[in-house]
Amino acid sequence: MPKPVHPASPARGAAAPGPACLPPRCGLGLKPEHFRAILETQPEIGFFEIHAENYMVEGGPLHHYLTQIRSHYPLSLHGVGLSIGGDGELDAVHLDRLAALIERYAPDSFSEHLAWSSHGGVFLDDLLPLPYDRYSLIRVCAHIDQVQTRLGRRMLLENPATYVEFAASTFSEAEFLGEVVVRTGCGLLLDVSNAYVSCVNHGRDPWAFIEALPLAAVGQVHLAGFACDTDAAGDSLLIDTHGAPVSQAVWALYRRLLGRVGPMPTLIERDNDIPPLPVLLAEARCAQGMLQELAP
Amino acid sequence: MSARDDFARALLDPDQPCPAGLVAWNxxxxxxRFQVYRNNVLVALVDALADGFMVTRELVGDAFFRAMAAAHARAHPPRSPVLACYGADFPGFIARFPPAAGLPYLADVARLEYLRVVACHAADVAPVSQAALAARLADEAGLPALGLGLQPSLAVLSSRFAVVSLWAAHHGVGDLAAVLPEAAETALVLRPGLEVEVIGIPPASGVFIAALQSGRPLGQAADEAMALGVGFDLAATLGLLLQKSAVTALHPSGSIS
Incomplete structure (x- = not known):
């Protein structure tokens, strides 16, 4: 039974229904190597985002530092292990762990990916692609309904970076995401870098892809760096590494997106080759500058 | 077999063909293109092991370690998306990994490192107060039957090799060249606060602490330690546990509920 779409008004970056929402400012991924620097310098930053699975441990330094940092900053909880695009049932134990983490830290946002990462009881630790067909749509929507019901809140679903497509697909990715948003009432985490990477990898125009997305449902934006490779034909194949600064092409798309949807909570993602905190803060200020250009 | 089965199997098995049904725009x-996913999965799992087994990696070099970790990841991929404690089977895999047979102590070093990983993320439990402890110790007649609850982070590793010295030398304490790997050592691993500690203890202390951890009361644990016949310093061992905030509960009856 499809749920009604929540008429979010993201043109002003507000009002994603739920317990809370992130401020329409730039945030950073929280990395253990930066815990102490953050607490000592308390940098001006909109929010921090954590990968939920990293904090599914009982005690120790991760919870010690996160508890302190949470008391100073808004928090985004970003899952990488629910396997929403998976064939089988969602892992109920994992969903319980997620609920416990949300109970403990009361994050301002929860997001996951349009991808799968577990199959046959094995966790593959990557965000894997799915065919965009009727069967996948039914599975993904059922999984998102289950997540939103169990967590008692709206979630954001992130568009993936992909390297292959499926002959079986009957929807474009944008159409598929549009259907999911309509049927489940979830929001969209628009990863502009993933949009760019996927469009280059599949020979499409990134802005046309973004415009085809359900932009009224966007609740957060991700920006990250990628690596460049080539496919078997010698055409560009971009790899979503989160290991480099945001590229000029992605910044340009981001600025254009903000012109369309208004200020949005925006995350600079960096998970590999992590530089010192000031380098990431400088990158966050670039995004913050673009956000403030829009301020009335 | 579903398409997803083929995709998942081919990710971890380089001998499997690229799954059917994939297309590229050009x-x-x-x-x-599928190779990108294969590479992502393997690098992520190898990196997850590399984070927890840094000394093991230093002992064999990065290339050897990554090849060994990849072989382990393919044979024993994680069963849970929580990777903090991935690698429980890795020391045993190393012990049976023929190319590592020339370093018989490698598996025990890996065991020690895995205990450190577990200790890092173990539950935080407050130690018993000094007052509660003093009151209990004053009752000398009741001491043999006293059970001690220990920190969840605590573990004992009794090794035929010099695991503590090897570990310490790789953290800048002592001279690696001077370590005799064949000297047996016992390690106490625990996290008194935020930092995990690795402490070399006498073998009898290891027996004593392991007995306490299994729920046996002080008297019985001390008997087991003395039965080793190599000398046992009860006061020093208890003193170490108290100094490291390792005692979290006192069970006068000796029963650990």
Missing amino acids: GSDPAR
């Missing part, structure tokens, strides 16, 4: 061979 008609190029999708196998090259």
